[in-house]
Amino acid sequence: MTEPLLSVRDLRVTFPTPQGPVEVVKGVSFDLGQERLGIVGESGSGKSMTGRAILRLIRPPGKVTAEKLAFQGRDLLSLPEREMRALRGARISMVMQDPRYSLNPVMTIGRQIAEALRVHENLSRSATRARVRDMLEAVQINDPDRVANMYPHEVSGGMGQRVMIAMMLIPEPQILIADEPTSALDVSVQAQVLDLIDTLVKDKGMGLILISHDLQLVARYCDQILVMNAGRVVERCAAGELDKATHPYTRGLLASVPRMNEDRDTLPTLDRTAWEGT
């Protein structure tokens, strides 16, 4: 068997609080190959913390432990910060949930994407500009030259998400962790952006961790799905089998999605007592 790109065993994230330490990720384990793994789950269930922990982006006083956290066999937890920094953005990149606030506010978008490209390859100025332009076009930005000259606060919510994706994809990372990457986009643009990511998975063998609250989207764009609740993985299934999910929590999530032909007056919400203690 070949070694997975990423191997995670018993990952835990803990924060101190006035009431004592709170574990927000409680022993998550999975392997990621050259494939697409979806993570879904309720708000606050630990999805973003899992993604950030892999890149060691949990801010102190938060603490990360794991029995194993390895990228292509290299232990990430013991890697010196300098090497970790070199890895981030180049080999493993992460699209953050708040894109406009994760971008540098005082640098134009074009320059930020160009810098991300520079860690990957050294190109002339005009070649760099052309690549940045192509990348913006690939994420469906209609007027790439105008947008390249804008600052992050000048782009719309959905444009900000696509700029972040462009910046994370341009160095052709081996793993992309995408945290709600398309939550501000309408279905057709969303599909075009996810198709682009898909192409990189298929053609370049990139591994994808797609964090999303959109169950349909994860079912369509992933191979495997982890369902998280209160810091734990409560269900694992093949993406095609999501509608056959058995955990009451997963069933509850599926029921609360509004439909195009909505005639319910109130939406069903989760009865949290149904699985408490599981």
Add this chain to the structure above:
Amino acid sequence: MTAAISLNNLDISYSGTRVVEGVTFDVAEGESFALVGESGSGKSTVLKAIAGLAPEWSGEMSILGQPRGHGPDKDLARTCQMVFQDPYGSLHPRKTVDAVLSEPLAIHGLGNRSERIEKALRDVGLDRRFRFRYPHQMSGGQRQRVAIARALMLEPKIMLLDEPTSALDVSVQAEILNLLKRLRAEQNLTYLLVSHDLPVVGFMCDRVAVMTKGRIVEIAPVDALHHGDFTDPYSRQLYAASGG
């Protein structure tokens, strides 16, 4: 009856570049009206102009019968509140949830602060552990719920909701949508809602305006989402892509 929001031939610019052109619509008191459309088409900009955050506009705008001036307006805050698209940017990084929620009460001299705060947090599904947290100590969806709670604190008559649930998972989204729907029925609130999610619009709204490239191309009753009878080509395309 006066309209809650009345926009007539509204143009909006940033530093001289016009991004919204000729927007005209009325939202009746108690109505829920949606703005949908292309990313970058100017939906957030329309909401910002109404809230006084995009001052470069021309045309006519009135709120509950009062013509709107070009700057922020303290009295407007009592009647009209906005929930922003990015919860992170709209919450002050060094203020706890408690401070964020008590501030509007203090400014407007309202009492019973502690009770009101606890009720607002409960309404959006956050327990009391969150009351003294800072934004960076919460998840994306938890921050968004604090922003919704803050907008509800002053019991406004009009809510400008910019993608209020797009950062939320479906179960919390269902709770928030049910809450907004119930508040509207109980207090005759008016909503102007931006969403890219057509089923959410179908659940929440009476009418929907479709925007592309800074203009409204069609205003339709929400039934159009059930039957797919949009007339404009862009609206049809948007509807078809959403699996309608």
